[in-house]
Amino acid sequence: MGDFLVDLIAATLRIATPLIFATLGELFCERAGILNLGIEGTMFFGAFTGFTAASLTGSLWLGVLTALVGGMLSGLIMSLFSVRLGVNQHVSGLGVTLLMTALSLFGFRVIFGENRILPSIQPFKQLSIFSESPVLGPIFSQYTLTYIAIALIPIIWWIVFRTNFGLNLRSVGDNPEATDAAGINVYRLRTIALVIGGALMGVGGAYLSVAQLGSFTFGIVAGRGWVCIALIIFANWHPIKVLWGALLFGGVQALQSRLQLTGLKLPYELFLALPYIVTIIALTIAGRNASYPAALLKPYKRE
């Protein structure tokens, strides 16, 4: 039982990592008033660019860095449409997802050709902190990116709630007119938020290819971006609660793969669908009291 729990917690952290990165990314976007449905495609692009750079240069960290820059690029494209041109955020976000997905698939085929064998790299190794302890050992045997993700949570909390930038970010998502009147460039601030957000989403995607899998498959992101869109509502746009949301999803995911092994006579696919069902239920319960950024989805036009 103890082993089971330790194993479960360790797996939960592994699964939650990309969700933490990407949901924190979405937090920046939505706090600034932009719903970024480009998240799914940005993660996919991060997984692709991260894997490709790591594979071509042989450096995993260069892969992560490339994914970060790739994510920033994606955020910049999103900002061109949703901030500068002020078009419908739902459709432009999906457009960005479709574009980044298409570019990744296209780029992967151009660079690696049509191989029968999937190209792969030696992924990141897990880093043990308490390698002596029977309980803490396995739990804290994680990828460096997982530690970074967890460390980012208090940092981003501090940025959002304790810095001038964070104050401006929150006010631009609640009342852009007043923010503009206070002499802050709304377009610029929203663009910066989308670029930071994109960078985090890109790294979240790169985690999947460079740390977890060591390869790039077409189903690598598999709707995780959409889960993050739900998690941010569940977390009420608060960095600390992002952690709980990601751990909840990760926990259900980790639990389902272990329940399958117990020999329950149910199709394993229903277990795979379980985290998505739980996400909808959690969203329904938490979403009722959600306090959306007031200017979310509203394009700002300076008259």
Added chain:
Amino acid sequence: MIKFRLERSPAAVWSKALIPVVAVLVTFIITSIFIILAGANPFAAYYNFIIVPLSTKFSALEVLVKATPLIFTGIAVTFAFAAGYYNIGAEGQLYAGAVAAAWVGATFTNLPPIAVVPLMLVLGFLGGVLWALIPALLKVKLKVDEVVTTLLMNSIIMYIISALLNGPWRDPETGWPKSPEFFEAARFIQLIPRSRLHLGFVIALVVVIIVYLIIKRTPLGLQMRAVGASKAGAQFAGINVNRTMLIAALVSGGIAGLAGVSEIAGIHYHLISELSGGYGYTGIIVATLGGLNPIGATIAALFIGLIDTGAQTVSRVLGVPVYLGDVVQSTLLLITLGMLLFQNYRIKRI
């Protein structure tokens, strides 16, 4: 020197019609970069993209085959978006319709086509409605964002399909994850011998006409457009906003379900998990390009069908990855979105 300035007023009709044309040209210029990166000549690529598919009867008909599911999903998205309901779940609703059709197509083996085809359409429509029901109810009853829930429902149904295909519907002889083959009467008739064009195309056009009439000529259509323009305004005018959105969401799901019926009964004759090549998401591109107008969406679906067909030609002839088609489509969506802003401006000479 002649000077121009932009003025905020509705654009002239001729310049509105020009928007998609200019958007296509701009898209082609941008995507040329990727064609060059893939080591091909852009002019040769676009020749194979646009001209070659239309130059033989077989491939021209193939464009219509590719456009058929996109007409359905494009109309489905148009119907929901027109009422301000952001149904992103057409992909999942398509599969729900396909599951219903797969069940009919493998079960009622002694029914004639005249009975089995309508049965399949009705149940396929209901399958799509059912898959749209949960997000729609959550939206109108509890105000849960429909964008997120419809997206998550897309992921869920893929696991259900996988469970069906690896469980009760696994092919007993080959072990392949595909449902039992349709019996002859359940297969849509081919419209033209030796082409893949099937009854689904005609049904799609009928749906276009019905939806056009609903949106433009009925009280429901008027209410939908009012809700789509402004929920608060519609509420003020005494329209039942929730009821209108619920109807739009469910009918939209049903139409997307028909796309699944059409693909399975017209092309594959059995359920596979790769039935849709993202047609539900492409439906959003189609609806946007078509300006949320059923006729516009139909033209857009035909154009995207051409790009899909052309991408295969380009891939075969020039060795450019077939995903170039997806790059062109998504770029076109974004460029069109940007260009649509121009319909609110007029160019004035000063």
